[in-house]
Amino acid sequence: MKVEIVAPSLSDERSGDVIVKPLDTQEEAIRCFQQAQIHCPWYPKEYFEGWLTANREGNRLTRLVFHEGKLAGWCHLLRVSDYPSFQEEQIPEINDLVIFPEFRRKKLASRLLEELERAAAAWNCARVGLGVGLYGDYGPAQLLYAKRGYHLDGKGMSYKNQRVKAGQEVPIDDELLVYLVKDL
Template sequence: MNTQIEVRQMTSEDIDIIYRVFTEHNIGKSLDYISKCWEENKTGKRITLLAFYKGNFAGSLHLLTKSFYPHFAENNIPEVNDFNVIPPLRRYGIGNELMDAIEKIALEKYGVVGIGVGLYKSYGSAQRLYAKRGYIPDGKGLMYNQQPVEPGSQVCADDDLNLYFTKNV
């Protein structure tokens, strides 16, 4: 555990700092989206964890208690979602601290946790992180907008093209 990193659950007072820091670092999260995330925290639809490095906001990670991905939703598998670490603070262990904390919550309550990951180059570090942490493909194949990609079909290689993984206790 890195003593320079603090991880805690989001509060309403965090909305403005999250928006400001994400905007400064060109992480496209609107104020409306961040506010919606807070509202979903209050209703239990989402758990948002924030990381602070040396006292400064460094990133966030969400757990959707009901995934939009049908296989996870049907099987009561919560989904790790929207994982962001501020670019200049990457490689300090912040992402691993966030993942440790969110997995602890998910695994204690559900016994399993799921995650979807994009397939193009900018997702490479995430792909490697999840594999190192013991996530395995869910066996449902490639998905586009949470729906199966049929053999021979063409899809756009964008943020909606994902492979989904799970991790058990």
């Protein structure tokens, strides 16, 4: 599989029928919203509306992945994480990795992670981090991150970016996370 790379943080990475590219237009953000309504309708429209602005301001890098010309998912690299430990240690966060169900098991998530890890390295970061959910739906992601060299940050579970204390009751939902880091 041939991979063509042009400037790691601003590239369209092409390989066969897969393209990883930066978010460039508001139309692309709207397209993501439209696809999210089909595949993950819990995302509010406002979430997508802020992507391009955050990218242009340099606070976020958004990468879109296309498979055979169809939008297959996205992922972000946040320069400043909402997670306090990453803020303190100045670790950028890979955030909201989404691959639509019909495109899974095609290594598209790995392609997005590779691109964003290169971008974090281009920012001269020694490490990159991410959060992952704890219930069964996140099992494949947990295995992927471990295979790619991510390990626990050692701070325990967080709920809405706040550490969970012993005995504290929290819902088991998409906000209950452990955070992982990887040396670059």
